[in-house]
């Protein structure tokens with residue numbers, strides 16, 4: 062298997078797909094393409110590499126899968142549902158719902174706080190719509206941990222699909238100094254300390270300086 066990724070520093074959707082690949086337990090190759098470069102423009106125009114012109118894209122032999130949730134579905138069908146979704150029906154319904162809510166929503170938070178695992182902004186101001194997104198996420202994490210979190214430190218106990226979808230948000234909260242409380246704060250600490258997250262951040266820190274995307278930095282400065 063092979064996964065096509067954007068910069069590990071910035072590409073939150075890539076992180077979701079990559080975590081799903083790690084969870085499969087299979088060996089896979091990675092191709093990281095620096096976004097906003099001529100190479101990116103060329104590669105994203107190639108449907109034999111990126112059929113949706115977006116990352117992540119997974120190639121399983123000659124079968125392409127894109128969209129982070131579809132990648133999770135594909136891998137869970139192939140390598141075992143229980144590695145991705147809770148067995149208990151109520152827990153699974155909640156896990157699927159919050160994973161889909163992440164995939165489709167929280168646009169204000171995503172727009173205002175682009176993922177940047179290499180930076181830390183201690184004076185960041187969230188606008189009202191992004192603040193509401195952050196509060197909703199804190200509520201969802203708290204409910205998952207309190208109602209379904211026995212058996213491990215992650216949203217549904219063991220690491221799974223919902224954690225893959227929310228890990229980039231935990232990273233954003235860390236980057237922008239957005240403080241959580243109670244069970245949500247404990248969860249954020251656990252996910253940020255996950256060895257695969259550490260591996261991802263270490264690789265991000267090794268990316269060349271020339272891959273820095275200036276307009277992300279300019280955008281963030283507006284909220285400092």
Ligand SMILES: N[C@@H](CCC(=O)N[C@@H](CS)C(=O)NCC(=O)O)C(=O)O
Nearest residue numbers: 067072073074115116117128129130
């Ligand atoms: N809904 C998609 C989102 C994928 C996406 O938007 N990826 C970004 C990078 S993080 C991308 O490839 N954007 C195209 C571009 O920047 O040209 C998913 O779940 O995978």
